[in-house]
Amino acid sequence: MADEQIPVPKIEELQFGGELIGTLQDIQGKISTIPFYTSKIEGEELVIARIESRNINKKPYMFYIVKIGKDGVKLIYSIPPDTSERMRRAVIIKDLVAVLSLVTDYYKLDQSKFYQYIDSVVDNLLKGLSESYSTLFNKYDALLTEYRELKRLNLELSAANRNLTVQSSELNEHNKVLEQQVNALQKYSDGALMAMVGDWIEVHNNTIDINEFSKTYGIVPSRVEQILDKMVSQRYLEIKE
DSSP: OOOOOOOOOEEEEEEEEEEEOSOHHHHHHHHTTSTTOEEEEETTEEEEEEEEEEOTTSOEEEEEEEEEOSSEEEEEEEEOTTSOHHHHHHHHHHHHHHHHHTTTTTEEEOHHHHHHHHHHHHHHHHHTOSSOHHHHHHHHHHHHHHHHHHHHHHHHHHHHHHHHHHHHHHHHHHHHHHHHHHHHHTSSOHHHHHHHHHHHHHHTTTOOOHHHHHHHHTOOHHHHHHHHHHHHHTTSOOOOO
């Protein structure tokens, strides 16, 4: 299989007039404070470079170079094939402005041509937009409003969810108590429980302590009372005054 061809970026060059009013060493000292930039003096030029990315062969792929001389500034930069040319030019000119703003005490740029170029870059960038700024802003504003509303609802739902979690925990505990009570009620049939009560009364001199009986056999007192009432109504027991 043939080797995959490495894409080659487009290279563009620009030049603006200017005047050196300091020294290249002064400018280099200022540039050295900016991260990701390298600089060196070559003859009568200060070469400032930034390599943004490299290809698989480790050669510069996305980069720009600024050459500052006594009578002008040259800008060389790459535009990768998968990059918007309008956007790339806008980013490059923004970075060039940032660099030149640091050395205004040592270099005077011919502002007329420079500003004309900035104007053309911005104009092309705006023309490249598929919709007007006002339309985009209105959509952004609507999305921002929707995001804030969704965020508010999310907070409310989170608070409600926490409350439901607490209520669910409380209901689970209550259900456990009810389940224990039901199990206790269903532990013995009425007939078996009546026999147990009868045996208890016979052993305890015709008396019954409901709480003690309940504790002994693990039956809720209400169930014992129910059986006692049934035994009395069916005349198995008599209540002595």
